[in-house]
Amino acid sequence: xxxxxxxxxxxxAALELISEQGxxxxxxxxxxxxxxxxxxxxxxxxxxxDALINEIYLELEKKITSAIQEGYSASQPIKERFIHLWxxxxxxxxxxxxHFRYMEQYHNSPYGASLRRDRILGKTGNxxxxxxxxxxxxxxxxxxxxxxxxxxxxSFGPMVFLARDHTLGLIKLQDGHITQAAxxxxxxxxxx
Amino acid sequence: xxxxxxxxxxxxAALELISEQGxxxxxxxxxxxxxxxxxxxxxxxxxxxDALINEIYLELEKKITSAIQEGYSASQPIKERFIHLWxxxxxxxxxxxxHFRYMEQYHNSPYGASLRRDRILGKTGNxxxxxxxxxxxxxxxxxxxxxxxxxxxxSFGPMVFLARDHTLGLIKLQDGHITQAAxxxxxxxxxx
DNA sequence: AATGGTAGAATGAACATTCATTCTATATTT
DNA sequence: AAATATAGAATGAATGTTCATTCTACCATT
Numbered sequence: 001x002x003x004x005x006x007x008x009x010x011x012x013a014a015l016e017l018i019s020e021q022g023x024x025x026x027x028x029x030x031x032x033x034x035x036x037x038x039x040x041x042x043x044x045x046x047x048x049x050d051a052l053i054n055e056i057y058l059e060l061e062k063k064i065t066s067a068i069q070e071g072y073s074a075s076q077p078i079k080e081r082f083i084h085l086w087x088x089x090x091x092x093x094x095x096x097x098x099h100f101r102y103m104e105q106y107h108n109s110p111y112g113a114s115l116r117r118d119r120i121l122g123k124t125g126n127x128x129x130x131x132x133x134x135x136x137x138x139x140x141x142x143x144x145x146x147x148x149x150x151x152x153x154x155s156f157g158p159m160v161f162l163a164r165d166h167t168l169g170l171i172k173l174q175d176g177h178i179t180q181a182a183x184x185x186x187x188x189x190x191x192x
Numbered sequence: 193x194x195x196x197x198x199x200x201x202x203x204x205a206a207l208e209l210i211s212e213q214g215x216x217x218x219x220x221x222x223x224x225x226x227x228x229x230x231x232x233x234x235x236x237x238x239x240x241x242d243a244l245i246n247e248i249y250l251e252l253e254k255k256i257t258s259a260i261q262e263g264y265s266a267s268q269p270i271k272e273r274f275i276h277l278w279x280x281x282x283x284x285x286x287x288x289x290x291h292f293r294y295m296e297q298y299h300n301s302p303y304g305a306s307l308r309r310d311r312i313l314g315k316t317g318n319x320x321x322x323x324x325x326x327x328x329x330x331x332x333x334x335x336x337x338x339x340x341x342x343x344x345x346x347s348f349g350p351m352v353f354l355a356r357d358h359t360l361g362l363i364k365l366q367d368g369h370i371t372q373a374a375x376x377x378x379x380x381x382x383x384x
Numbered sequence: 385a386a387t388g389g390t391a392g393a394a395t396g397a398a399c400a401t402t403c404a405t406t407c408t409a410t411a412t413t414t
Numbered sequence: 415a416a417a418t419a420t421a422g423a424a425t426g427a428a429t430g431t432t433c434a435t436t437c438t439a440c441c442a443t444t
Contacts, residue, residue: 006424022301022302024216025302027399027400028399028400028401029399029426032425032426038425039400039427040402040424040426041426044424049401104300108296108297109214113360116362117360117361120362144372144376146369146372149357149362149363150354150369150373152353153349153350153354153373157345157348157349157350157352158346158349161344161345161348161349161352162345162349171341171342177339180336181338181345184336184381185380188350188376189376220433221392221433229391230390230391230392231391231393231435232392232393232435233389235435235436236389236390241435
């Protein structure tokens with residue numbers, strides 16, 4: 001087995017266990033077993049458990065970012081672009097429940113809190129496609145002139161709730177529901 | 193110190209530590225210290241750590257439920273009632289950041305996974321002020337005819353995001369922001 | 385002195401991490 | 415080509431730490 005392959009085995013074993021059981025119920029020994037690898041081997045590929053956890057997060061983020069860009073056309077009206085991105089992201093979440101559960105866990109842990117703080121308060125070239133879209137919308141008076149972070153909350157808060165309910169089986173999201181929810185979020189942020 | 197007092201000392205020490213550090217970084221010994229009590233004493237008042245954790249959750253739930261009912265006037269128009277409840281709940285969260293952080297932790301843990309928000313939603317016959325309001329709105333065509341759980345997501349998803357950002361110090365919510373957010377949520381669910 | 389309640393030390397289980405040893409694949413020599 | 419040497423990768427038992435929970439000696443009250 002090649003170096004990269006083994007690394008990926010470890011990453012995906014950890015992703016699966018942590019998503020399903022949480023950080024504390026996913027011991028390194030169990031991750032090693034699931035990856036078909038010795039416990040010590042993990043430490044050849046990752047400095048420690050924290051590093052492994054952060055690495056998984058970064059990889060998921062990369063995948064999600066590239067997934068939602070797909071089919072994005074900068075030439076469309078802003079409303080259509082917003083709805084395209086919103087639906088694309090929710091679609092991704094529904095198709096990758098483990099990824100979503102992992103991100104949730106991460107965000108609700110010290111790991112995620114400090115990362116988020118750095119991202120938002122630090123000024124290190126933190127651009128995102130959504131941020132760009134919101135800024136454009138504010139400039140052109142298509143979107144309410146609110147702090148970006150509030151626009152994020154209005155757009156993604158409902159999405160996360162819906163995704164959670166869906167993965168928990170409390171609701172079976174139909175295409176119609178998704179379209180309606182996207183439109184409702186647009187109505188929440190659009191300028192009247 | 194009376195029996196009830198000591199019990200409360202333990203509950204509030206645990207609430208504070210767990211809110212700030214998370215379940216696993218809040219050892220029983222530390223809770224005991226903070227409560228000014230021996231470690232073993234906690235086991236006189238609570239069967240084990242799980243029981244303590246669940247008890248805190250139940251007490252918080254009771255407090256929050258009664259707090260949001262305050263000043264609620266069933267005779268007002270539905271929009272005003274919605275905004276009153278929404279702002280009241282966010283206000284409570286802002287004034288009790290520890291309570292909010294605790295609830296968040298709990299929901300994102302094995303403990304809370306089962307309970308979930310059917311409590312607040314009143315899925316199990318348990319009357320809920322929100323559910324009633326949404327149902328009334330749908331009947332009278334003031335609110336979009338969507339599944340209750342979606343209306344819930346649209347209304348409270350943004351609130352949870354805002355509260356999280358606020359308690360993390362990422363945003364300082366002004367009264368104006370809160371009012372605007374409440375109005376935006378109403379716009380998301382109202383019938384056009 | 386007997387009772388009831390409490391403190392905090394003792395216990396043992398779970399876990400992350402380390403490290404001495406074994407294995408494997410490639411290079412070097414014959 | 416076969417035989418041997420070597421680097422570095424992999425292993426998993428051992429270690430030290432952190433906890434939840436239990437146990438015992440002590441204190442206050444009667």
